[in-house]
Amino acid sequence: MQTPILTLTLNPALDLSSEVAALIPDTKLRCTAPLLDPGGGGLNVSRAIAALGGESLALVALGGLTGDKLANLIRAEGVPFVSMAAPAESRQSLTVTETSTAKQYRFMLPGPVWSVPDQERVFALLRATAKPGAFGVISGSQPPGVPVDFPASLANAMPGLQVVLDTSGPALAQAVAHPIAGLAILRMDGDEAETLAGHPLVTRSDTADFAAGLVARGVARTVVVARGADGSVLVDKDRRIFAKAAKVKVKSTVGAGDSFVAGLVLSLAQGEPPETALAWGAAAASAAVMSDATQLCKRADVLRLLPECVITQV
Numbered sequence: 001m002q003t004p005i006l007t008l009t010l011n012p013a014l015d016l017s018s019e020v021a022a023l024i025p026d027t028k029l030r031c032t033a034p035l036l037d038p039g040g041g042g043l044n045v046s047r048a049i050a051a052l053g054g055e056s057l058a059l060v061a062l063g064g065l066t067g068d069k070l071a072n073l074i075r076a077e078g079v080p081f082v083s084m085a086a087p088a089e090s091r092q093s094l095t096v097t098e099t100s101t102a103k104q105y106r107f108m109l110p111g112p113v114w115s116v117p118d119q120e121r122v123f124a125l126l127r128a129t130a131k132p133g134a135f136g137v138i139s140g141s142q143p144p145g146v147p148v149d150f151p152a153s154l155a156n157a158m159p160g161l162q163v164v165l166d167t168s169g170p171a172l173a174q175a176v177a178h179p180i181a182g183l184a185i186l187r188m189d190g191d192e193a194e195t196l197a198g199h200p201l202v203t204r205s206d207t208a209d210f211a212a213g214l215v216a217r218g219v220a221r222t223v224v225v226a227r228g229a230d231g232s233v234l235v236d237k238d239r240r241i242f243a244k245a246a247k248v249k250v251k252s253t254v255g256a257g258d259s260f261v262a263g264l265v266l267s268l269a270q271g272e273p274p275e276t277a278l279a280w281g282a283a284a285a286s287a288a289v290m291s292d293a294t295q296l297c298k299r300a301d302v303l304r305l306l307p308e309c310v311i312t313q314v
Contacts, residue, residue, distance in 0.1 A: 003269040004134035005049060005056035006161070008154065010086075010122065011111040011143040012040030014066050014073075017095040017292070023105065031096065037295065038073040039093060041140020041166065043081075044255055048262030048284060048296045050079050054269070057082065059129060061122075061143075063112060064089030084125055088112035095254060104252060113145035123157040132160030135184075135265050139166040139258060152180045165220070166261050168192055179219045186220035187261060193225045201225075204233060204242050208314040211235035222274070226260065226285070233314060234278045240314040243278040246286035246305035252295075259288035259297040275311045282309040 015038070018031040038047070046058035058079055062070055063086030070090055074081050091111035097104050114122075130136060136158045138151050147153075148170045155163045162184040165175060172188060176196055193210055194201050201207045204227065211223040212235045222236040231245040263284030267277035280302070286309070287301035 001271075002055060002266075003271075004131050005046075005054070005137065005265060005269055006130060006134055006158075007042035007046045007056055007058045007137040007139065008122075008126070009040040009042035009058065009140060010061045010114065010146075011091065011141050012038065012043050012060055012062070012070055013091045013093040013108070013111070014070055015039035015093050015095065017097070019097045019099050021098070022100045023096070023098050035292070035295075036069075036073060038070045038077070041258055042137055043074070043079075043140075044258035044296060045137050045139050045262045045265070046079050046081070047077055048255075048259045048288075049266050050077060051296060052262060052266055052284065052299050052302060054262075054266040055080070056137075056266075057129070059084065059125065061086040062090055063087065066090040066092060082125075082129065084121065086112050087114055087118050095252075097252075104254075106254070108141075110144050112143065114143045115145060119146060119150070119153070123153065126154065126157040130158040130161050134161050135164060135269055136161035137164045137166070137261065137265060139164070139261060142167065142171050148174045149178065151175055152178070155180050155183065164261065164265055166257065172196070176214065176219055179217065183220040185222045185224065185264075186214065187224040187226070187257075187264075189226045189257065190228055201227075204230070204314050207233045208235055208240045208242070212240065224264070224278075224281075226257065231309070232260065232278060232282055232285075234274055235314075236274065239274060241275060241278060242312050242314045243282035244308065244310045244312070245282055246308035248286050248290050248305070250289045251292055253289050255291075255296045256285045256288040260285035263297070263302065279306060279309040279311055 058081040067090040264281035267280040287297035
């Protein structure tokens with residue numbers, strides 16, 4: 001048995017990834033044939049959950065011919081989803097790897113602007129779809145046009161759900177300054193944590209102290225902070241733990257955070273304790289960076305790397 005998981009993606013993207021020998025200005029660059037993937041924070045979480053053998057329902061806003069292409073790609077991966085009409089054409093993104101240097105360049109288009117009536121449609125759909133006790137994942141960039149406290153409004157439209165928030169920038173700062181009532185899990189990366197803390201978080205203990213302060217203030221019941229190649233820290237009222245990242249050859253960091261959230265939430269939804277869930281998240285993130293461009297984690301890699309993601313106290 002698995003607790004239901006609901007993910008929300010209002011600003012999905014048709015992810016195109018390609019390679020070129022060198023990025024040279026004012027020159028026609030002959031790229032390799034592109035790989036196409038359906039992208040966007042919540043959608044990537046659902047894709048990774050499916051890859052790990054779990055189940056989720058993805059709510060995805062789709063628009064225009066790009067939206068149609070996204071829908072076909074989602075179906076091809078076997079991810080259950082419910083589509084809602086986006087205000088305009090869905091966006092695209094382009095990832096180009098320069099093979100001569102192995103550097104990766106990411107070009108992200110903004111996506112359609114969401115008006116107040118558009119936002120109200122989202123709230124109505126969430127209220128109709130959300131099941132009390134389920135996990136609700138709010139992940140990825142906020143669409144243009146929504147207010148900075150939009151995640152709080154989304155959470156309020158999912159009463160009774162265990163809400164997981166993985167966002168950045170002003171939306172993250174708002175969620176920390178004005179806590180969202182009942183937020184179950186807040187995840188961020190190390191750079192974001194240092195920006196919020198106002199100083200470097202050099203050691204794992206520094207990171208755990210920062211996260212513990214957020215828990216004490218009621219920002220979330222559980223706070224997770226990624227420390228890049230080092231691993232991730234999880235803090236709640238009962239524990240301060242760290243999961244070591246597996247040592248792998250990095251091909252692309254795209255999708256690592258979404259894969260982490262997928263591993264963590266799926267493990268919790270299957271009734272595992274936070275220690276086990278954190279290890280699964282770390283293994284999924286490590287597996288994701290081994291894959292090309294916008295590809296996510298693979299279950300076989302996660303299972304192989306899981307023993308390396310050792311849990312220790314902080």
